[in-house]
Amino acid sequence: MKKCNYTQQVYFYIIDELDEAKKTDLEQHLATCPQCQQEKENLTCILSEYNAMATFEPDEATLRTLRNVVSLKLKVQKTHRTTFGSLFTTRSFILPLQYITATIILVAFGFLLGRFNVFDGGKKNSILQTLLTGEQQVQTLQSDIVPYLVGIDRVKFNPASGQVEIKYNTVNDISYRGNSQNPIVREVLRRAITEETSPNIRMQAVKTLGAIAEQNRHLDPEFLQAIEYLLHEEQNVGVRLMALRVLKSVPLSETVKKMLVRILLYDEVTAVRIQAFETLTGRQAPTEEMKSYLLAAQKDTSSYIRYKAGELLNRIENNKVGEISREE
Amino acid sequence: MDPSEIDLIQAAQRGDVAAFEKLMREHDRGILKLALLLLQNHQDAQDVYQEVFLKSFDHIKYFRFESSYNTYLTRITINLCRNRIRQRRIRQWLSLDDEGEGRGSPAESLISDETAPDEQVQKLELWQQIQGVLQNMPLKQRTAFTLKHIYGYSIKEIAEIERCAEGTVKNHIFRAVQKLKRQLQPYFP
Numbered sequence: 001m002k003k004c005n006y007t008q009q010v011y012f013y014i015i016d017e018l019d020e021a022k023k024t025d026l027e028q029h030l031a032t033c034p035q036c037q038q039e040k041e042n043l044t045c046i047l048s049e050y051n052a053m054a055t056f057e058p059d060e061a062t063l064r065t066l067r068n069v070v071s072l073k074l075k076v077q078k079t080h081r082t083t084f085g086s087l088f089t090t091r092s093f094i095l096p097l098q099y100i101t102a103t104i105i106l107v108a109f110g111f112l113l114g115r116f117n118v119f120d121g122g123k124k125n126s127i128l129q130t131l132l133t134g135e136q137q138v139q140t141l142q143s144d145i146v147p148y149l150v151g152i153d154r155v156k157f158n159p160a161s162g163q164v165e166i167k168y169n170t171v172n173d174i175s176y177r178g179n180s181q182n183p184i185v186r187e188v189l190r191r192a193i194t195e196e197t198s199p200n201i202r203m204q205a206v207k208t209l210g211a212i213a214e215q216n217r218h219l220d221p222e223f224l225q226a227i228e229y230l231l232h233e234e235q236n237v238g239v240r241l242m243a244l245r246v247l248k249s250v251p252l253s254e255t256v257k258k259m260l261v262r263i264l265l266y267d268e269v270t271a272v273r274i275q276a277f278e279t280l281t282g283r284q285a286p287t288e289e290m291k292s293y294l295l296a297a298q299k300d301t302s303s304y305i306r307y308k309a310g311e312l313l314n315r316i317e318n319n320k321v322g323e324i325s326r327e328e
Numbered sequence: 329m330d331p332s333e334i335d336l337i338q339a340a341q342r343g344d345v346a347a348f349e350k351l352m353r354e355h356d357r358g359i360l361k362l363a364l365l366l367l368q369n370h371q372d373a374q375d376v377y378q379e380v381f382l383k384s385f386d387h388i389k390y391f392r393f394e395s396s397y398n399t400y401l402t403r404i405t406i407n408l409c410r411n412r413i414r415q416r417r418i419r420q421w422l423s424l425d426d427e428g429e430g431r432g433s434p435a436e437s438l439i440s441d442e443t444a445p446d447e448q449v450q451k452l453e454l455w456q457q458i459q460g461v462l463q464n465m466p467l468k469q470r471t472a473f474t475l476k477h478i479y480g481y482s483i484k485e486i487a488e489i490e491r492c493a494e495g496t497v498k499n500h501i502f503r504a505v506q507k508l509k510r511q512l513q514p515y516f517p
Contacts, residue, residue: 008502011501011502011505012498012502015476015501017482017483017498042509042513043505043509046505046508046509046512047477047505049454049458049512050458050477050508051477051478057357057361058357058360058361058364062360062370062374063356063357063360066356066360066374066377066378067349067352067353067356069378070352070377070378070381070382071345071349073378073382074345074348074349074381074382074385075345077382077385078343078345
């Protein structure tokens with residue numbers, strides 16, 4: 001027998017979940033369809049039987065016991081939450097708290113010990129001071145310790161005070177300050193440039209030199225030597241570029257020129273060569289003596305350097321023509 | 329929602345245990361019954377009852393009065409029953425728990441001394457048949473059917489409790505009824 005399309009709606013009609021239009025429609029259909037009438041009768045019977053059987057109620061005594069148990073647990077829970085002391089009586093909190101407290105005490109003790117030098121009566125440790133400021137070489141049982149480079153953390157020049165600050169990477173927050181003429185500062189700076197392993201510190205030291213050169217418009221020969229060494233040996237391109245910028249602030253002496261020309265001709269990094277080219281040519285009008293390296297620069301792989309060199313050579317030629325015509 | 333119930337909830341949100349106990353007494357009968365119908369086990373149902381109210385007290389501060397408190401409790405109960413059934417299946421699968429569904433079921437409460445023995449057997453047999461069908465259907469169908477026919481929730485309310493579309497609830501109930509009808513056909517003319 002073919003199943004009636006309305007059969008599915010019969011259940012929802014019984015549980016009163018049909019909208020008015022569908023309800024009216026189904027009621028009209030029910031009057032004529034025996035299949036749906038049978039469906040309605042069966043479902044009503046099953047559901048009423050189920051409802052009759054499921055009218056059991058939970059046992060009152062069980063409910064009372066359960067209520068008491070829950071109430072008791074709630075009261076215990078609330079007491080634990082509201083009393084701060086309960087933190088210490090709850091087993092799960094004890095161990096972490098002990099560990100945390102012990103750690104805090106130890107860290108604080110170590111910090112105070114280092115900060116205020118408790119066992120030394122507050123005096124500065126002279127050996128440490130010597131070691132850090134590099135006044136002399138320190139010998140231990142095993143080896144010599146190279147001074148000046150015991151963990152420099154920061155090198156900074158303050159243009160306002162003209163002081164160089166060298167901060168050491170120690171718990172005790174040790175730093176050394178002095179002007180650029182201070183021999184210890186000069187030595188530390190020179191060694192930071194040439195011997196420090198961290199490129200960050202080398203960069204800071206070169207920047208500091210740049211700031212000193214900017215202020216004084218001059219750089220002492222020992223610093224120039226350090227820069228020359230750096231340009232020759234430094235692997236870090238950023239530090240080499242910074243060293244070239246330092247040279248922008250100092251007069252274009254023969255030593256400086258030589259350094260720059262060597263970079264222009266032999267350095268592998270284009271950016272570094274461009275920086276050297278600009279430092280070399282940017283501060284004076286093109287002259288006859290520039291011709292030698294300008295001609296070499298015309299063979300550079302960088303189109304920028306080639307173009308600029310060609311332009312400068314043209315200007316030199318034009319100047320020469322101008323001078324001849326003036327003489328005539 | 330009844331204004332006095334709102335006051336009780338607000339007091340409970342401030343941590344008043346006595347107010348919460350009053351709320352509990354108003355709703356706990358239905359909660360225990362629902363847990364019993366879904367879990368078919370007295371011990372599990374009592375455990376869920378305790379969990380429902382302890383959890384509800386913990387989270388009552390987040391209750392936003394967007395639904396009735398009874399709906400809120402029903403939703404917690406259904407979720408906890410689901411977890412309990414999942415745990416029970418795992419335990420059975422691992423053979424840690426011999427007790428299946430049906431032990432300590434509400435069927436026991438149907439038999440009273442006043443009923444005639446033949447009638448008792450027939451009634452018990454029918455009830456077990458119904459319970460058998462309900463237990464073999466997916467929990468979502470069982471829950472929707474129970475909420476509709478024992479608690480009289482509308483389809484819209486069940487959708488709100490179950491957090492699903494009304495069409496989905498209709499589908500669940502309809503399938504549950506069809507299964508019941510198929511299994512119980514021999515008992516009815």
